Amino acid sequence: MKDYQGVVMTTPVSLGYQRQSPHGAPWFIGMVLRELILRAGLSKPDIEGLAISSFSLGVDSVVSLTQHFSLSPRWIEQADMGGVSGLVALRRAARAVQAGEAEVIACIGGDGAAHRSFEQTAANFSSWSIDAAFPYGAGGPNAVFSLITARYMADFGATREDFARICLDQRYNANHYPQALLGHKTLSLDEYLSARPIAGPVHLFDCVMPCAGGEGFLLMTEDRAKHLGLPYAQILATDERHNSFSEDSVQQSAGWACYRDALYQRASLGPDDIDILQTYDDYPVISMMQIEDLGFCDKGEGPRFVRETDMRFDGSGKPTNKLPHNTCGGQLSCGQAGSAAGYLGLTEALRQLTHKAENNQVVKARTCLVSGYGMVNYDRGLCSAAAILQGADS
Amino acid sequence: MNLREKMKRRLKLNRPSLRARARPPKQRTALGQQFTAANLPVSLSMQVCTACEHHQYPPAELCGNCLGDTLRYREIDTAGQLLSRSELHHSLWEFFKRRISTKPWPIGSVKLRCGPVIIGHLGEGGLHAGDDVAVFSHSDASQAAVLIIVSRATPIATPAQRKDIITALCLDEPAEKKGGI
Numbered sequence: 001m002k003d004y005q006g007v008v009m010t011t012p013v014s015l016g017y018q019r020q021s022p023h024g025a026p027w028f029i030g031m032v033l034r035e036l037i038l039r040a041g042l043s044k045p046d047i048e049g050l051a052i053s054s055f056s057l058g059v060d061s062v063v064s065l066t067q068h069f070s071l072s073p074r075w076i077e078q079a080d081m082g083g084v085s086g087l088v089a090l091r092r093a094a095r096a097v098q099a100g101e102a103e104v105i106a107c108i109g110g111d112g113a114a115h116r117s118f119e120q121t122a123a124n125f126s127s128w129s130i131d132a133a134f135p136y137g138a139g140g141p142n143a144v145f146s147l148i149t150a151r152y153m154a155d156f157g158a159t160r161e162d163f164a165r166i167c168l169d170q171r172y173n174a175n176h177y178p179q180a181l182l183g184h185k186t187l188s189l190d191e192y193l194s195a196r197p198i199a200g201p202v203h204l205f206d207c208v209m210p211c212a213g214g215e216g217f218l219l220m221t222e223d224r225a226k227h228l229g230l231p232y233a234q235i236l237a238t239d240e241r242h243n244s245f246s247e248d249s250v251q252q253s254a255g256w257a258c259y260r261d262a263l264y265q266r267a268s269l270g271p272d273d274i275d276i277l278q279t280y281d282d283y284p285v286i287s288m289m290q291i292e293d294l295g296f297c298d299k300g301e302g303p304r305f306v307r308e309t310d311m312r313f314d315g316s317g318k319p320t321n322k323l324p325h326n327t328c329g330g331q332l333s334c335g336q337a338g339s340a341a342g343y344l345g346l347t348e349a350l351r352q353l354t355h356k357a358e359n360n361q362v363v364k365a366r367t368c369l370v371s372g373y374g375m376v377n378y379d380r381g382l383c384s385a386a387a388i389l390q391g392a393d394s
Numbered sequence: 395m396n397l398r399e400k401m402k403r404r405l406k407l408n409r410p411s412l413r414a415r416a417r418p419p420k421q422r423t424a425l426g427q428q429f430t431a432a433n434l435p436v437s438l439s440m441q442v443c444t445a446c447e448h449h450q451y452p453p454a455e456l457c458g459n460c461l462g463d464t465l466r467y468r469e470i471d472t473a474g475q476l477l478s479r480s481e482l483h484h485s486l487w488e489f490f491k492r493r494i495s496t497k498p499w500p501i502g503s504v505k506l507r508c509g510p511v512i513i514g515h516l517g518e519g520g521l522h523a524g525d526d527v528a529v530f531s532h533s534d535a536s537q538a539a540v541l542i543i544v545s546r547a548t549p550i551a552t553p554a555q556r557k558d559i560i561t562a563l564c565l566d567e568p569a570e571k572k573g574g575i
Contacts, residue, residue, distance in 0.1 A: 118486070119486045119487075122486055123419065123421065123486070123487075124421075127423045127425070127426075127452075128452040130421055130422060130423055130426065131422050131423055131425060131426035131429065131452045131453060132426075132451065132452035132453075132512070132513060133513050134419055134421075135418060135419045135422075135534075135538065135540055136501045136513050136514060136515055136540065136541075137482040137485055137487075137490050137499045137501050137515070138418075138419055138485045138486050138487030138489075138490050139482045139484065139485050139486065139490075139501075140486050142482075142484065143480065143482055143501060143513075144513075146480035146482075147477070147478040147479070147480050147501070147502070147503050147513070148478070150478045150479065150480050150523070151477060151478040151523065154478075154523055196483070197481075197483040197498075198482075198483055198484045199480055199481070199482045199483060199484065200479070200480030200481055200482075201480075202480075249477050249503075249505045249511055250477050250478055250503065250511075378452060378513075379503060379511055379513060
């Protein structure tokens with residue numbers, strides 16, 4: 001696979017996080033676009049490409065939005081792929097910039113959270129879900145992930161205390177990230193363990209809170225970013241795989257395991273060289289699966305890894321091994337803003353690598369692995385994607 | 395309250411939580427409706443590919459293996475193995491919310507001996523991952539087919555036996571609310 005020479009990521013924007021909102025998806029997407037243009041010192045005609053991800057555009061699409069926002073891009077993309085939206089948009093846009101199809105591309109994920117809209121999304125997620133998953137208790141994703149979590153715990157001996165390690169360290173990170181919707185609250189192990197049950201082993205703090213919000217960033221040529229004086233990150237390697245390990249009766253791995261060796265090889269790095277890890281944390285078991293499949297430990301060793309690793313952004317936890325993980329608190333503490341959640345890891349990585357994170361800045365952050373997972377079509381998440389990014393200033 | 399007044403009130407206060415009778419999710423795709431129809435006369439029927447013998451579930455238009463337009467409904471083997479089980483303490487749907495208010499709702503996933511993985515309601519307690527189970531279909535209170543998982547030893551040969559399991563689960567009656575609309 002060709003490298004991403006000459007293409008950079010810049011201008012991370014996260015805004016509008018609210019538990020419920022009267023605004024629709026175009027509001028969040030448009031506000032992010034406005035902010036991207038302002039912060040980058042661009043004008044609207046400079047946005048030659050637009051990649052959009054949203055669950056709640058309804059009858060509208062990226063095409064409708066070009067008219068809403070009076071844009072005339074020569075490259076558009078719609079990546080409505082939940083937890084891999086941001087990574088897929090990044091991959092497509094980076095190649096388009098590299099091929100000269102557009103010099104500046106805005107990649108934006110945004111979703112509203114109207115009253116009872118989550119119920120509607122869950123009840124109508126896919127045809128297989130409508131026919132064969134939702135009728136069974138109508139628990140939405142919690143039901144499917146409780147089956148995956150229960151099986152993972154039985155097979156690998158993971159306990160609720162192990163999942164708590166992920167949730168507690170993320171909450172600590174969120175306590176230092178003002179936009180996190182749950183960042184004003186601390187979370188103790190006792191509170192975690194005594195939370196009300198939701199589905200099987202999945203309890204309240206294992207679930208993300210659906211919310212509204214928008215996330216976005218710009219892809220542009222390195223020359224343009226330098227000309228604009230924007231701090232940026234380089235893309236060392238990316239990959240994606242969908243519906244992998246379909247022969248497994250219960251999901252225990254996803255696409256990362258297929259391409260992680262090639263991914264590290266293209267980046268000339270290994271798991272030990274990664275300074276920050278951003279996983280897609282819709283449920284802690286899924287973060288654990290990513291830690292395993294991305295080579296930070298062997299399959300089944302995830303519980304031991306999180307017990308022995310301090311995942312706080314500032315390394316203030318007890319264990320001696322350090323790996324800052326989901327440094328803004330992830331979705332578990334920020335909230336899951338629909339498709340924007342698939343961008344959260346990327347915008348946070350970009351803030352960290354350009355040293356623009358504020359209270360939650362990781363010291364000496366140089367390389368970051370961002371991973372995405374998503375789209376529970378029936379009994380498992382089908383999509384997986386990952387990118388290794390590097391700060392450009394040292 | 396006559397029907398006209400009742401419907402007017404329901405329109406005004408259109409919240410599932412206020413309804414006198416809540417039912418399980420009725421919505422199915424056209425393929426899901428065909429699944430319901432095909433399962434009415436038998437204990438379990440699924441699409442089987444007449445070209446490659448692939449058992450297709452959830453229902454689809456084309457065979458997921460050979461992509462042929464060759465799927466036909468056929469009565470199939472009910473045997474399988476329980477992969478995982480869980481109890482729901484929370485639901486997005488009023489019917490299950492009301493059922494869960496008295497006790498958690500048990501669900502499970504099964505790998506059928508003939509191939510597909512299904513998600514279903516657990517028809518009895520005491521089932522654990524790895525157990526030999528049987529899966530049958532039955533119409534619920536929304537007249538849509540749902541799959542029920544029971545132990546392999548449980549008799550499910552006759553419609554009356556299957557009906558008893560559904561009744562014990564309270565799946566064939568709406569969840570009532572006194573004073574609802």
